[in-house]
Amino acid sequence: MSENTYHHGDLRSALLDAAEDDLRRTPDKIPSIRALAMKLGVSSTAPHAHFRTKSDLMTALAVRGFELLASELEAARRDRTDLTALAEAYMAFAKSNLGLYRLMFATGTRLEDDEKLRQVSRAAYDMLRDTIEAVFPAATEVERKERTLGAWGIVHGLASLAAEGRISTDTLDDRSPKNLARLAAELVEGRR
Secondary structure, X not given: OOHHHOOOXXXXXXXXXXXXXXXXXXXXXXXXXXXXXXXXXXXXXXXXXXXXXXXXXXXXXXXXXXXXXXXHHHHXXXXXXXXXXXXXXXXXXXXXXXXXXXXXXXOXXXXXXXXXXXXXXXXXXXXXXXXXXXXXXXXXXXXHHHHHHHHHHHHHHHHHHHHOOOOXXXXXXXXXXXXXXXXXXXXXXXXX
16 A cells, blocks of 8 residues: 555544544435545554544444534524524434434444533533523522423424424424424414
8 A cells, every 4th residue: 555545644634524424314324434434545553543443433433423413502692692593403413414413312422431522512511501591590409400400301202303304294284493492482482
């Protein structure tokens, strides 16, 4: 193999970019490290300097996903500080990044073993907690925690069902992220 097949400017980033691209094109299949190496024209052992196992790669991709989600949630909060805006951003993210979204919550990502993954996933959750706190200022700490968890369950559940195409027109006519976000907010806020 020629020398240039072993060297790559920023192989770690290139591997993550290629994996993310593969997940966009084929959300049902997590790419293998070997396939990514072939795609990038590096030796099959070169990626292992950055990712010892496929689980390491998945965890790094999950970190990227949560960073992107947090960024989109933050942008939604800049425009409006209500639960509907946050839920809509979450649902739109799930729909546009189905493969990455699935991976972020997959068993192979090691939340308990990776401090960075814990931090970035917590940052996204904290935005929801802060929004719940603003919507329910008189709630006790226990009530806010319960509402935050309930809100996440409702929003994540609806986002997952919609992104996977599991909500039919028999179930709901308007399955847009905007309508689902409105429904989620009404459920959490007790308006339904």
